[in-house]
Structures are given as C-alpha cells and as structure tokens.
Amino acid sequence: MTKTTEDRSELEVKPRRVFLKLLTALLGAIATAAIAIPGFGYLAAAVARRKEQPWISLGPVSAFPPGETRLKVIKPSDNPLAQPWDGITAQTGVYVRYLGRDESYQDQFNVFAINCTHLGCPVEWFPQSGLFMCPCHGGVYYENGDRASGPPPRGLYLCVWKVKQDANATEPHLFIQAPFLPTLQHTLTDKG
Amino acid sequence: MIKAVYRWFDTRLGIGDTWMPMLRHPVPRELAGPLGWWYVFGSASMTLLLVQILTGIGLALTYVPSAGQAYESLLYLNYQQPWGWFLRSLHYWSGSAMVVMVLLHMTQVFWHAAYKYPRELTWCIGVGLLLCTLGMAFTGQVLRWDPDAYWGVGVGAAMAGRVPAAGPTIVDLLLGGPIIGADTLSRFFALHVFVIPGILLTLLAVHLWLVIKQGVSVPPQPGKIVDLLKYDAEYHEELRRGEPFLGEAMLKDVAVSALVVIVVVTIAALAGPKGPSAPPDPTLSGANPRPDWPFLWLFGLLSLSPPAAETAVILIMPIVLVLGLLAVPFISNRGERAPTRRPMAILLMIVIYAVLGVLSYMGQTSPWSPRMLAWSGDAVPVNLIKKMDESLSPVELQGAVVFQNKQCRNCHALEGIGGTRGPDLTTVGTRLTRDLLIDQVSNGTPGGGNMPAYGKQMSPTEMTALVDFLVSLRPAGTPAAITPSDRGTKNKGRLPNDASATTGPSAAK
Ligand code: FES
Numbered sequence: 001m002t003k004t005t006e007d008r009s010e011l012e013v014k015p016r017r018v019f020l021k022l023l024t025a026l027l028g029a030i031a032t033a034a035i036a037i038p039g040f041g042y043l044a045a046a047v048a049r050r051k052e053q054p055w056i057s058l059g060p061v062s063a064f065p066p067g068e069t070r071l072k073v074i075k076p077s078d079n080p081l082a083q084p085w086d087g088i089t090a091q092t093g094v095y096v097r098y099l100g101r102d103e104s105y106q107d108q109f110n111v112f113a114i115n116c117t118h119l120g121c122p123v124e125w126f127p128q129s130g131l132f133m134c135p136c137h138g139g140v141y142y143e144n145g146d147r148a149s150g151p152p153p154r155g156l157y158l159c160v161w162k163v164k165q166d167a168n169a170t171e172p173h174l175f176i177q178a179p180f181l182p183t184l185q186h187t188l189t190d191k192g
Numbered sequence: 193m194i195k196a197v198y199r200w201f202d203t204r205l206g207i208g209d210t211w212m213p214m215l216r217h218p219v220p221r222e223l224a225g226p227l228g229w230w231y232v233f234g235s236a237s238m239t240l241l242l243v244q245i246l247t248g249i250g251l252a253l254t255y256v257p258s259a260g261q262a263y264e265s266l267l268y269l270n271y272q273q274p275w276g277w278f279l280r281s282l283h284y285w286s287g288s289a290m291v292v293m294v295l296l297h298m299t300q301v302f303w304h305a306a307y308k309y310p311r312e313l314t315w316c317i318g319v320g321l322l323l324c325t326l327g328m329a330f331t332g333q334v335l336r337w338d339p340d341a342y343w344g345v346g347v348g349a350a351m352a353g354r355v356p357a358a359g360p361t362i363v364d365l366l367l368g369g370p371i372i373g374a375d376t377l378s379r380f381f382a383l384h385v386f387v388i389p390g391i392l393l394t395l396l397a398v399h400l401w402l403v404i405k406q407g408v409s410v411p412p413q414p415g416k417i418v419d420l421l422k423y424d425a426e427y428h429e430e431l432r433r434g435e436p437f438l439g440e441a442m443l444k445d446v447a448v449s450a451l452v453v454i455v456v457v458t459i460a461a462l463a464g465p466k467g468p469s470a471p472p473d474p475t476l477s478g479a480n481p482r483p484d485w486p487f488l489w490l491f492g493l494l495s496l497s498p499p500a501a502e503t504a505v506i507l508i509m510p511i512v513l514v515l516g517l518l519a520v521p522f523i524s525n526r527g528e529r530a531p532t533r534r535p536m537a538i539l540l541m542i543v544i545y546a547v548l549g550v551l552s553y554m555g556q557t558s559p560w561s562p563r564m565l566a567w568s569g570d571a572v573p574v575n576l577i578k579k580m581d582e583s584l585s586p587v588e589l590q591g592a593v594v595f596q597n598k599q600c601r602n603c604h605a606l607e608g609i610g611g612t613r614g615p616d617l618t619t620v621g622t623r624l625t626r627d628l629l630i631d632q633v634s635n636g637t638p639g640g641g642n643m644p645a646y647g648k649q650m651s652p653t654e655m656t657a658l659v660d661f662l663v664s665l666r667p668a669g670t671p672a673a674i675t676p677s678d679r680g681t682k683n684k685g686r687l688p689n690d691a692s693a694t695t696g697p698s699a700a701k
Contacts, residue, residue: 087260148644180370183353
C-alpha cells in the first residue's frame, strides 16, 4: 500500500516545519515559566513573612496588678511583624490578665488577642461587668476568655507568653509573640 | 484644509469605512421613539465610569497609598488641596451612582428579557462587569483608610480564613503579610487602580463589541417569541427598517447621561466627601465597622445567618449567586420576552429586590450590634425612676445604677434608647417575674445564646438590686408579672434555687 502525499504525516514532508513548531512551543513554555515562577514567588512572599516570631516585652510583671485585665498597646516600632512604613496600623493591642502565681510559684498570665473569634472585630473589655464585648455582632466573652454568648464559635485567641529576666533589668518581664490577624483556621497558640 | 487633514487620518485610521458604520449601525426603529428611553442605562453607566476614571486619576495625584500616610493625605485632600474635597466627594457619589446605573441597566435587560438568544454572552459579560463594579466599590472603600476600612478588611480576611485548610494562606495573600498594614493597602490600591479597571475595560470592550455584533434587542411585545430558528431572519428584517444609532437613538443616551452627571455633581457638592472617620488605629475602641451601602445586604445576611450555617453562607453563597446570575440566559433563552408573559421571572426579580432591600435596611440599622457607649452615655429615663409622685425605693434605684454599670444598656434599650441587640426592657416588669428575671440574668440565654450569664459577674446584693429595679419597670399602676406556679401550673423553667446552685451567687428573695 503506497501512501499518497496527503496521507503521509507532516513529519515526513516538512520535518523542519514540525521542528520549528515544537521549538516554538518549548520556547513559549520556557518564557512563560521564566515570568510566572518569579511572579508567584513574589506574591507568595506574603505567606513567608509570618516565619520569624521574636519575643517582645510587654514590661515588668509588676506592672500588671493581679486579677485585672489591661489593654497593652504594642507600638508600631515594637511590632516585629511591621514594615517601617506601616504607620499607626502596625499598632496592636493585647489584653493582659495577671492571674497571680500558681502552686509552683510561677507567674501566670492570660494574654488575649484583641480580635473577636467570630469575624475579627476588636473586642472591648468592661471591668465593671467583667466581660469582653464585641461591637460587631454582640459576641461576649468572660474574663478568662471563654465564650459567653453571641455568634463567636469559641473563646478569645490566646497569645504565647513567657516570663523571663529582661537583658538589663533586675525584674522579670512578660514577653509575648506579636499577634497577627488570627482566623479560625489559624490560631495563635498550638492549643487553639 | 480641514478636509485634507481629515482625509489624511481617514486613509490611515479608516474612520469612514470602519468607525462611522459602527456608530451608524442600525438599531430597531422603536429606539428612536419613546421606547428608546428604556435603553439609556448602559450608556449612563459608561458615562459615570468616565467620571470615575477622570476623578480617580485626579485623586491619584495627591493620595498616598501608604498605610502610614494615606489617612493624612485624605485629610489634606478634604481640607487643604483646593477642590480636593469635591473630587473625593464626586468620586464617591459617582461611584455609588455607577453601581445604581449598572443595576438599573441589568434590571432593564432582565425586565425585557434582552438576555435571550443571541445575547446570552452579552449578559454573562455584563455579570462580569457588575462584579468588577462591586469590586471597585469594595477596594475603593478600603483606600479610605480609616477604622471602617481597617476592620472591613479584617472581617473580609476572617471570612476568607474560614476556607478549610487553605484559610491562613489565603489570608496572608490577601493582606500581603501577617497583619493589616502597608502591604494590605498597597495590594488594594493595585487592585483598585490597575487590576480591576484592566479587567473592567477589557470586558467592557467585549460587551460593546457584542452590542454592535448582535445588535440591540427590539422592545418586547407580548406574543412575539424568540425562536432560535427564525430569530436571525426576523431581526435582520427588523434592522432593515431600523434607524442609525447616531441620531435620535443616541440623543436620548446623551441627554440622560448629562442629566445623571448634573445630579451626581449636585449631590457631591451638597453632601461632601465620605470620611475618613478616624485614624486607622487598631487599638481605638468602639469600632463599629459597617460596609458602604452596596454591601449592606451582605453584612445583614451574614449577621442574621445562624452560626451553624455561617461558614457555608460565607463561602458558598457568593458562588451560588454568581453562578445563578450567569445561568439566567441558559435557563431560558427563547420564548416570550414581554414582562406580562413572564410572571415568574418578574416575581423572582421583585422578590430579590425586596430581600436585598430588607437586608440592606437591617444592615444599615444593624440591631445585632451592641451600642458600646450606651451604658455610660444614655441616662436611665427619669420617668422610669419617678413615676407620678412615687419614686423608686433606694434598692431599686441602686439597681438602676447596676443596670448601667454592668453594661446591660449596651444591648437593652430603655424607652427606645440604648442597644437593640436584646429586647427593650421598659416594661419587663409586666412580662417576667422576679424568679424568671433572676434566672435570665444569672444564666443568660440557655445554651450560650445571645445573652451572657451574669451569675458570676455580680454580687448577690447587686443581683437583688438589679432585679428589684427590673421588676419596677412597668407602667404606674400595673401589677407585676405573676409566677406561673402561682396560677397552679408547673414552672417549666429552672427554679432560681437550682440556678443559683450552679452559677454561684444566691440572689433570690
Ligand atoms: S466579630 Fe465579634 S461578634 Fe462578630
């Protein structure tokens, strides 16, 4: 059976044209990748920024009276997650509650992120009623951060904290890891 | 001379052979008559888009898209830059009007079923244009870098964070980092100024091309149905009797566009720019973020949806809505076009608008938001304390103080003043007995509903005083509510003694 010209594949007739087609496809793929890979890397840098989480000092332990909840403002310059050009938006607040010492004589704290666990609005502490209230949809939390009522599905997010001597201070200081914007999928502590 | 110049350009640009025929493309004859007034909303939207582009460029000359300085540059625009306030105001009001016009345009197209064959794709691209317009409205609201913008982004991020597994990554990509800051603002600036306008203008070009390619629909007549086999020939016949667009038909577009611009400029001049309300300081308390009006319905819907369904509503509902809009011309792309012959479609439209209207109203009044300053800002109405000549007992008066100090007022209004999250308590004494009140206050709404349990938040004396005050809250001369057991029925609620056993303070009696 002899093949007519039409039946024969393009490769047999015009090998150079096929080669050029393949080459063009390859070059196109390389060019696309050469732009896309750095592009994705550039965008993904936003995710990588969370990695390092140095400890920041909230001041001496003695500054927190036992049983009281205080809003502690972290200045933009102290926020390790901030960019120098973030301005006032890099200012964060955490609610610090000093619980006193436990049986082994260790200082105990609750450090709460300001964000409501419902949709992230800033909760406000009311010492008179001992409740945190959320202005957005009326979520309420008890002083230990437990959910009291309203739409939030869980208690307030707790920050990781530790007490240790400051570099040049004689007093023990309270340190925390700066809180980022927590979501239900990504909480601040491992305990959740 | 002028003719020669024109000819020089004409030979190169093809004005005479390409562009003029496009402008003169025939449109159905009715468009030159009074029915043509139905067809003006698309061009009015485009005119407002032009206003948005021009004012936007103007604002970009001064606005600083930096988290640290955006707020200051907005204040500079409002108060120092000559005409800066007006440009901001016009950009806001014209943007709002553009949302309105796009919706009107879409409503008209739906009303006349102009999305049917062969204009299905025109409709779908139109849905894309609606989404772009709303995208511009949302990103624009973020550029007004105040607490509303900050917490608006925060709420948006919290919603996106609910996506299973990928949540945190999406949040970081959205915010440009772990916190809302400079990268966030830069991102939204890029979206508002480059990305979305780029998509919008591209879609608009295709939309317009389709309008010319498929022609403008004939005003519908009852009984005149769209038949896939005959439509093209019929429409062709229609156009042969048609009018050129450039002329009577276009005149209406121009007239309405001019009118819309005049109205928008007047509103902008009278109402002034929106915000910024305060510096974007995340530690400022009392924030009550509320989105701009195009999103109030969504805000209302999210706030009203039951907690169990919330994540589904957040994540799935937008997709369903968009798919639903895109599906419209595929669900029905033939048959009757007259609104009188499509009662279900028109009913659906009315229902959708009614729902959006009610949700927006709820979003505007947001009765679910506590009033964070009511406890210290709104006094107890005097006539609740001093009824006729008789005033409350010292304990009851003390209860009024407890009522304010424990922030009850943030959620409960007295005589309509105060929060509306919980019921107004002006006449609660006629509805709940002392025992039921103690139960309600100590335990809150059962199962962690809307009212927190105050059992541990008050001393027994405070509880007694508070409940005495609440019982006194009834019109002068009305008897207090009676315990159901007094009427011989079994009390199905928890008894106060049981309640106090679990919640601590025994405040009864
Ligand atoms: S964000 Fe706090 S209750 Fe919704």
